[in-house]
Amino acid sequence: ANDFLDRFPQSERLLDVRYVSALAAWQLKDQSTSCAEIRGLQASAFNGERRSTLEKLAAQCTLFER
Numbered sequence: 804a805n806d807f808l809d810r811f812p813q814s815e816r817l818l819d820v821r822y823v824s825a826l827a828a829w830q831l832k833d834q835s836t837s838c839a840e841i842r843g844l845q846a847s848a849f850n851g852e853r854r855s856t857l858e859k860l861a862a863q864c865t866l867f868e869r
Contacts, residue, residue: 818848822857829860838864 804824808817825840841864846857 818844822849822853825860826856834864 804820807820821840821844825837828837841861846854
């Protein structure tokens, strides 16, 4: 994800890549990376299940991590 974002910082898929990156980090038990990705995303930019998932993960990040 980071390589993609470095190569294509203006991509129309930017939000999708960052969302998947946050989920992958969470699944790999890398909460600090996941929370850092979530911090850069706005839940309002997503709909449905993605928005709900993002809000649930954000709620589990500490205030320091957000």
